[in-house]
Amino acid sequence: MLTKLxxxxxxxxxxxxxxxxxxxxxxxxxxxxxxxxxxxxANFLSPETYGRYSFITAALAMITAFSxxxxxxxxxxxxxxxxxxxxxxxxxxxxxxxxxxxxILIIIALYELVFEKDIExxxxxxxxxxxxxxxxxxxxxxxxxxxxQKFKTFTIISISLTVLMNGALILASYLNASILILIAVxxxxxxxxxxxxxxxxxxxxxxxxxTDFKKDLQFGIQMSFVELLPQISHYGxxxxxxxxxDFRSLAIYTFAILITEQIKFLLKNIFMLALPRYxxxxxxxxxKRIPVxxxxxxxxxxxxxxxxxAVCPWIYKFFFPQYKDSIPYAQVLAISxxxxxxxxxxxxxxxxYKKTALFIFNTILPIQKIAFMxxxxxxxxxxxxxxxxALSRLVELIVSPLLFYHFYSDKKLS
Numbered sequence: 001m002l003t004k005l006x007x008x009x010x011x012x013x014x015x016x017x018x019x020x021x022x023x024x025x026x027x028x029x030x031x032x033x034x035x036x037x038x039x040x041x042a043n044f045l046s047p048e049t050y051g052r053y054s055f056i057t058a059a060l061a062m063i064t065a066f067s068x069x070x071x072x073x074x075x076x077x078x079x080x081x082x083x084x085x086x087x088x089x090x091x092x093x094x095x096x097x098x099x100x101x102x103x104i105l106i107i108i109a110l111y112e113l114v115f116e117k118d119i120e121x122x123x124x125x126x127x128x129x130x131x132x133x134x135x136x137x138x139x140x141x142x143x144x145x146x147x148x149q150k151f152k153t154f155t156i157i158s159i160s161l162t163v164l165m166n167g168a169l170i171l172a173s174y175l176n177a178s179i180l181i182l183i184a185v186x187x188x189x190x191x192x193x194x195x196x197x198x199x200x201x202x203x204x205x206x207x208x209x210x211t212d213f214k215k216d217l218q219f220g221i222q223m224s225f226v227e228l229l230p231q232i233s234h235y236g237x238x239x240x241x242x243x244x245x246d247f248r249s250l251a252i253y254t255f256a257i258l259i260t261e262q263i264k265f266l267l268k269n270i271f272m273l274a275l276p277r278y279x280x281x282x283x284x285x286x287x288k289r290i291p292v293x294x295x296x297x298x299x300x301x302x303x304x305x306x307x308x309x310a311v312c313p314w315i316y317k318f319f320f321p322q323y324k325d326s327i328p329y330a331q332v333l334a335i336s337x338x339x340x341x342x343x344x345x346x347x348x349x350x351x352x353y354k355k356t357a358l359f360i361f362n363t364i365l366p367i368q369k370i371a372f373m374x375x376x377x378x379x380x381x382x383x384x385x386x387x388x389x390a391l392s393r394l395v396e397l398i399v400s401p402l403l404f405y406h407f408y409s410d411k412k413l414s
């Protein structure tokens with residue numbers, strides 16, 4: 001029955017239901033653990049301390065390009081084509097580039113020491129600089145299992161790690177740990193737990209010195225740095241709020257985006273499922289099917305957004321009473337998630353290595369978002385941050401299909 005229905009609507013329902021269940025189960029557990037962690041942060045840490053923690057993690061996230069996040073895509077695509085030997089060269093490449101990111105964190109630490117005279121922040125950035133490269137290289141077991149389409153195996157492992165890592169942070173918060181301890185636990189748990197599985201996969205991966213993975217590795221590097229601006233734009237709002245307002249305002253804003261970011265995190269699994277399927281299809285076939293996929297994702301997103309807006313006030317009043325000021329911001333941000341299905345088109349372009357299109361996409365969008373933030377946040381404070389995020393998502397919805405149909409035009413595919 002599912003097979004017949006899938007053929008009519010142009011979707012492999014057996015594949016999406018079977019494998020999508022495991023991905024959504026994993027991220028469902030992750031959302032629950034993040035929620036519990038948020039409860040711990042809200043009840044055991046002061047807004048000032050939590051604001052500082054958010055500022056540090058935002059600064060760390062802004063240099064994520066040096067951890068080569070798009071190497072995940074390269075590994076998944078290569079392994080889905082039975083080129084498993086890419087795994088070890090990819091990990092070595094990530095570790096090398098992440099070391100350069102560590103140097104940037106050292107520079108930030110020196111700034112905090114010399115100009116801000118903030119010893120605690122200086123120490124926190126030094127700890128981050130030391131641990132972050134190893135944490136970055138430990139995070140690639142997911143790409144391997146997704147490439148193999150072993151979603152059940154990955155889900156079991158990932159759920160276990162999620163519970164342990166977030167549990168460690170919850171315990172640290174309960175003990176009223178300092179920022180230094182929180183950062184050390186955050187990165188150290190990743191290195192120990194995720195690193196074990198990454199090393200285990202690496203030890204079992206065949207090495208093939210005759211196969212040239214240069215194209216794949218270059219794609220991972222280039223596309224990661226193409227996303228440098230997007231990373232800055234994604235976390236720049238927290239940095240700007242920290243500079244122009246205060247850490248308490250940053251804590252309110254962080255809780256405002258908390259649940260909507262988790263909704264976004266759950267919905268992204270649809271695109272993770274689509275990536276290996278798009279990679280195995282011809283560009284003509286992807287072009288034919290993608291409008292249908294877009295509509296279905298839009299419907300799912302709309303239903304999710306409506307449900308959240310309805311229950312949002314009760315969630316914050318019951319679980320985060322000290323952050324009730326976050327409610328109106330969270331509701332407006334939820335509405336902006338309706339623009340997220342535009343990522344369907346960029347996922348397809350990633351699957352076929354449309355580097356020029358992705359470069360344009362990942363340049364235009366962050367520039368306009370950064371411009372919105374620099375103008376709106378100093379003027380309208382937290383509402384400026386919310387508006388800048390909503391407007392940037394609207395621009396993404398407009399730009400992504402325009403680029404897709406330009407680079408997938410019949411003339412270019414002929």
